Amino acid sequence: MGESTRQLDHLYQEILLDHYRDPRNFGEIPDADCHSQGFNPICGDKVEVSLKFSPERKILLDGKFKGQGCSICMASASMMMEEVNGKPLNEILDSVQCIRDVMQSKRDDSSLAGDLASLAGVKRFPVRIKCVLLPWTTLKAAIEKGCTAMMKHTLDELQAKLGPDSFITEDGEQIS
Amino acid sequence: MSTALENTSPLAWNLKKIRSQFAVLNRSVNEKPLIYLDNAATFPKPKIVLDAVREFSENHYSNIRRSVHRLSQEATEAYEGVRESFAKDLGAESPSEIIFTSGTTQALNILASGLCSQLQAGDEIVVTRLEHHANFVPWQQWAKKYNLVFKIVELTDGRLEVGSVKAALTKKTKILSVGAISNVLGSIQPIVEISDLAKKSGIIFVLDAAQIVAHESFELKNWGFPDFCAFSGHKMGSPNGIGILYGRKKLLEKLPPYQFGGDMILEVNDQNSSWNELPWRLEAGTPAIDAVIGFGAAWKWMRGLPWNELKAHQKDLTIRGLDLLAGVPGLKIFGPKDFRERTSIFSFEIEGLHPHDLGTFLDTQGIAVRAGHHCAQPLHHALGRAATTRASFSFYNTHEELSAFVEAIQAARNYFLKRGASRI
Numbered sequence: 321m322g323e324s325t326r327q328l329d330h331l332y333q334e335i336l337l338d339h340y341r342d343p344r345n346f347g348e349i350p351d352a353d354c355h356s357q358g359f360n361p362i363c364g365d366k367v368e369v370s371l372k373f374s375p376e377r378k379i380l381l382d383g384k385f386k387g388q389g390c391s392i393c394m395a396s397a398s399m400m401m402e403e404v405n406g407k408p409l410n411e412i413l414d415s416v417q418c419i420r421d422v423m424q425s426k427r428d429d430s431s432l433a434g435d436l437a438s439l440a441g442v443k444r445f446p447v448r449i450k451c452v453l454l455p456w457t458t459l460k461a462a463i464e465k466g467c468t469a470m471m472k473h474t475l476d477e478l479q480a481k482l483g484p485d486s487f488i489t490e491d492g493e494q495i496s
Numbered sequence: 497m498s499t500a501l502e503n504t505s506p507l508a509w510n511l512k513k514i515r516s517q518f519a520v521l522n523r524s525v526n527e528k529p530l531i532y533l534d535n536a537a538t539f540p541k542p543k544i545v546l547d548a549v550r551e552f553s554e555n556h557y558s559n560i561r562r563s564v565h566r567l568s569q570e571a572t573e574a575y576e577g578v579r580e581s582f583a584k585d586l587g588a589e590s591p592s593e594i595i596f597t598s599g600t601t602q603a604l605n606i607l608a609s610g611l612c613s614q615l616q617a618g619d620e621i622v623v624t625r626l627e628h629h630a631n632f633v634p635w636q637q638w639a640k641k642y643n644l645v646f647k648i649v650e651l652t653d654g655r656l657e658v659g660s661v662k663a664a665l666t667k668k669t670k671i672l673s674v675g676a677i678s679n680v681l682g683s684i685q686p687i688v689e690i691s692d693l694a695k696k697s698g699i700i701f702v703l704d705a706a707q708i709v710a711h712e713s714f715e716l717k718n719w720g721f722p723d724f725c726a727f728s729g730h731k732m733g734s735p736n737g738i739g740i741l742y743g744r745k746k747l748l749e750k751l752p753p754y755q756f757g758g759d760m761i762l763e764v765n766d767q768n769s770s771w772n773e774l775p776w777r778l779e780a781g782t783p784a785i786d787a788v789i790g791f792g793a794a795w796k797w798m799r800g801l802p803w804n805e806l807k808a809h810q811k812d813l814t815i816r817g818l819d820l821l822a823g824v825p826g827l828k829i830f831g832p833k834d835f836r837e838r839t840s841i842f843s844f845e846i847e848g849l850h851p852h853d854l855g856t857f858l859d860t861q862g863i864a865v866r867a868g869h870h871c872a873q874p875l876h877h878a879l880g881r882a883a884t885t886r887a888s889f890s891f892y893n894t895h896e897e898l899s900a901f902v903e904a905i906q907a908a909r910n911y912f913l914k915r916g917a918s919r920i
Binding site for chain 1: 526527528850851852853856857860861867868869873876882883911912
């Protein structure tokens with residue numbers, strides 16, 4: 321096999337297969353603040369994430385994923401949850417952007433640290449890049465959904481306090 | 497394994513001759529000779545087709561039916577000549593029953609939108625669990641728009657039985673649309689019997705012939721003489737973006753225009769327009785002229801192949817493929833196990849090994865297969881799988897390629913299992 325085996329070994333690194341065999345943070349958070357489901361229409365792979373935020377919604381306290389997918393997709397999801405749990409949301413969104421950039425060769429491979437570094441090998445197999453990114457785009461969608469829901473919730477609360485005839489402008493000003 | 501005898505047989509000689517038409521088979525992928533097993537997705541381009549397109553483009557190309565000049569005349573003759581040969585070879589009543597479309601998908605969309613608009617709320621459209629999205633979603637969506645009932649005939653042990661089709665038809669059924677060969681299971685449907693059923697009940701029978709065209713029977717009568725039939729050129733070596741909608745003239749005449757524009761009109765006034773006659777009424781705009789020329793060349797080439805031999809060879813590939821794949825531990829083949837009910841399209845799974853991972857492994861061995869749902873999600877839902885791996889062998893593939901493929905699957909299994917990548 322020679323060269324092709326070397327290529328395969330670079331793609332299917334031991335650490336990646338380890339995450340596939342034994343995924344971390346696999347499951348669902350029962351009282352999650354938000355859920356999101358990602359779907360790859362090409363292969364039918366599915367990833368679902370559930371997230372629990374800190375009360376002010378600045379930090380991801382806990383995140384879990386479940387789904388059906390190839391080794392690369394499932395390992396990417398497992399590494400992702402390990403990476404982002406306990407982190408501020410803005411840092412998480414930066415990480416999502418970072419891995420996207422690395423996959424599109426806009427950023428150096430060395431931007432991926434720890435277990436995530438093993439995902440850089442996928443770049444040589446362009447059709448598999450989607451497999452890496454599916455969990456990350458699903459996570460981003462969940463965070464955005466969660467934040468929108470929180471904003472709506474805050475606005476609703478405010479509206480309830482102020483009474484049904486009041487309107488609130490985008491700047492938070494009250495108009496009666 | 498090839499023997500010296502096989503190598504000198506007329507079959508071996510013929511396969512060599514056919515394969516020499518496909519320049520792509522000379523290339524390597526990942527330093528391995530390419531083994532192309534994705535024929536159900538699209539067929540390689542024969543040299544004779546590429547040459548025909550080039551000759552036409554260099555010497556006769558112009559827009560058709562629009563100008564009095566010489567080139568336009570030659571191009572129009574060549575284009576309409578292809579239509580005539582399709583009509584004659586398929587056994588249509590006249591060339592105006594042949595509509596050029598961008599492919600099977602567009603042909604089925606023209607039908608679904610046009611036929612459904614003529615039905616009454618509560619009328620039924622029947623398809624099967626086997627359908628490709630192109631013969632499923634258009635009916636599903638137009639049925640929704642016109643409040644029609646969209647019914648799906650289920651399989652029995654992975655097979656479409658005539659009895660199940662019969663049971664699904666009622667007095668309200670107006671359209672029955674069936675794929676001749678499943679692009680996933682490789683199963684060959686009893687289309688002649690199904691067509692008879694529809695005809696007896698006065699139901700319009702639509703045949704999705706996308707997968708059957710590279711399988712010898714190039715005549716409508718072998719396909720149960722459907723009321724409508726759709727297929728694409730690229731599944732038989734033509735340029736992309738071209739296909740055919742065949743329809744019985746009386747039924748075609750009732751179809752409203754699908755697109756408006758050049759060439760499909762008779763007269764255009766400020767507030768109203770009237771339509772050209774068939775087939776042009778359904779071919780708005782400048783068509784894919786060079787693709788039609790290539791389509792004609794591909795059709796002629798394919799019809800001229802030594803089919804008695806090739807059919808026997810493809811049957812051997814099917815029997816042997818089923819046998820060899822059954823010998824791989826943990827491998828499950830979907831679809832009929834009896835070679836008489838199927839062709840050499842094999843969709844399968846290997847326990848604990850995801851189709852994408854297998855597909856990538858095979859690619860490193862120079863083997864092209866497809867991994868996914870093959871545009872047939874309703875069927876995959878019924879199989880309980882999100883994805884399968886599909887190897888679609890054509891009549892030009894060899895026993896050596898089949899053996900190499902099965903060996904590569906074994907190697908993939910060893911590679912992933914050894915590395916503990918299997919999750920059961």
